[in-house]
Amino acid sequence: MLIFTKKSELLIKLQNLKKQGLTLGFVPTMGALHEGHLSLIRAANALAQITVCSVFVNPTQFNDKADLDRYPRMPEKDTALLESANCDILFMPSVDEMYPPEEKQSIDLGHLNHILEAAHRPGHFDGVAQIVSKLFQTVQPDFAFFGSKDFQQVLVVRQLVKVLQLPVTIIACPIMREADGLAMSSRNALLSKEERQVAALIPQIMKEVAQVITEKSIAEIKLIVSKRIQAFQICKLDYFEIADAETLEVLSSLKKDVPAVALIALFVGKIRLIDNLQLQL
8 A cells, every 4th residue: 555645746646547547436534444434445446446545634624623632543553454455545644735824715515514514513514625625636536435424524525526516426335333333433432431332322313213203293203302312411412303315404394205314413421423314204
């Protein structure tokens, strides 16, 4: 596996590979890799001839400096995992490399930048759009792979590609889960033993939502979810919504011709976790 820290050097290498007619699959990450990330690497390996992974903790998508400071960083372990997963190229730039002081960029993300995650984490998706656009401009991939746990992020990246008219296909890959159903996340490593046990509540709640979706109103379901979480003192619900799975418009009632997704964000202790489940109506 080749490792690059400079955009210019990576660009030269990738342009040479492109000249050979090889297709590029790209997996952007913030490191602290786990099986969910490795599933994206495997998906890239299966679809593209060259797999590129970036590891970069992007400061502009954190609206809480404490969250940025405690985000896990383990570059040596990440490098070993990527080598074992047959990743071809690893890009590990510095903050100064990705954000030279003279560069400024603003991308119109439309309504996706004002709802759900965007409303609860102001500026988050502006930061996501900035770094993804920079990485896409450098890597120029044919395919880019994202986990579906960050449901809204996938739609944001697709909007970004549309606005900038980039020739890259976005592949949304299934959520990878722990044995107890908790969605895999780098943040899981920050949970205490007690918090980790309580976090297993999240997928249970989402399953319960799926079971009663045709029997109860959305208002009733939201009340059930709120009460379930309030039963645990170390948990605090940030939001729970049921939305149109294609536009993320929050729904007040279900329609059979509108695909729906349940989305949740909550704090377990100080750690904020998210999950989602597409609903069968």
